[in-house]
Structures are given as structure tokens and as C-alpha cells.
Amino acid sequence: MRFAVIGGTGLIGSQVVKNLNAAGHEAIPHSQSTGVDVISGQGLDEAVAGADVVVNLTNSPTFDEASPAFFQTSMDNLLAAAHKGGVGHFVILSIVGTDQVPELDYYKAKALQEQILAAGPVPYSIVRATQFMEFMDAAMSWTADADTVRLPATPIQPIAAKDVAAAVAEVAAGAPLNGIRNIGGPEIFPLDELGRITLSHKGDNRTVVTDPTAGMFAVVKGDVLTDPDAHLAPTRYADWLS
Secondary structure: EEEEEEEEOOOHHHHHHHHHHHHHOOOEEEEEHHHOOOOOOOOOOHHEEEEEEEEEOOOOOOOOOOOHHHHHHHHHHHHHHHOOOOEEEEEEEEOOOOOOOOOOHHHHHHHHHHHHHHOOOEEEEEEEEEOOHHHHHHHHHEEEOOOOOEEEEEEEEEHHHHHHHHHHHHOOOOOOOEEEEEOOOOEEEEEEHHHHHHHHHHHHOEEEEEEEOOOHHHHOOOOOOOOOEEEOOOOOHHHOOO
8 A cells, every 4th residue: 555654754653654664565754854844735735646545643843822723724734635635544643631631732732633533534543642651751851950850640651652653554554443543551650650760770860759730741630641441562661761
């Protein structure tokens, strides 16, 4: 099959392209660097022409109140191009629990992206992943100083980016789900404990202070960012760290 991978040069997209091509498909990466702009629409018709499947892995440049407008415009443009081009399957990557955290603009924006896709004219699949292991350093940096890292005890189910890419490629190569598949890492940790494990592995002597008001994940209620019943990926956090 032929795949147009929009956002195909990023962390997940580049691995999705590699996985699909290794499986014998033809996957073409598209991004701003290749002349495709999902906001202006430049290059979209050409990018999806002849594709059996569109995989959209583009992301908003900000996580604030501007993010819903990005997903509204980009999805409208991409769905129009895909429908015009006769694409039979449209895949996006979203977040486990994205519709359960209305306090976060970015999560509301991802929920909006899902809604636009589900209401659109092209058969679709949504892959929802738990938090990426690769984002742990960033999550700690938001509330860190020279001596401490403040983190809430929010339950997190970290998944490796390579496992996310494998799942996206698998779903994209299959029949449209016209629904959602949740994927997650094999273990669940309180975020503060995950911070301690991470710092210890790095030989970082800063102290993790449990602070229910610290950082983006402080507003998350309960365990909505985890799903023990998800399709579980194989990579454990300790193995990823090593």
C-alpha cells in the first residue's frame, strides 16, 4: 500500500515511515521541510495524491489556547485533500484520557481533533497513547531548580516512542477501526516516583518533592492518563533508561 505520512520527519513519524517501508509498503514522509503546510494547505493535494492511507502526525507548535485552532484548520485541510484524493483510511495519534482533562487546552485540542476526524468523510482510526518516556525530562524541567524537582503523584503509564510508532504503523496498515485503539506502557508509576527513578539513573542528586500543584499534570484527576486494559507495549521504563 501507499502511505502519505504527514509530519513524517518527527520523533514518531520518521519511525512510522521506516516501519511501513520495512514491511514492504511505500511510505512517503511529508512536512514543512518537504514543502507541505497543513495550515495554508500548500502541497497537501500533491502529498496525498495516490495514497491509500494518510497518517497525520503533525502537532501544534504550542500547547496553549492557540492549539485548538491549529487542529481545526489542519484537520479541515487534510480531510478535504484526503477526500478529494480518494484516500480510504485516515489515521491520527492522540492521547489516552484526552477527553477527561478539560482543564488543559492542549488536551481539549486533541479531543477536538478526534471529533473532527470521526465526523469527517474518510474511514478512520485513532491511536491513543499514554505519555512518552522521551518526554520525562521535559516534564521534570517545568518545575525544577538547582536543588529540587517538584512533581505531583499523578499516575503515568510511560510508553517508548518506538513502541508508539510500531502501533501506529500496524493500525495504519490494517482496516480502518472507525474508532479508537488505546496503547500504553507495561507499567504504571506515580509521576513523582518516576522522577526519582529517572534522576537516580542519571546520577542526578536533586530531590523530587511531591507537590500536587506542580506542573501541567497537577490538574489531572485520578488515573485518567492510564489504561491497564490498553494494548500494552513491551518496553519497560528501566530497560528504556538503560
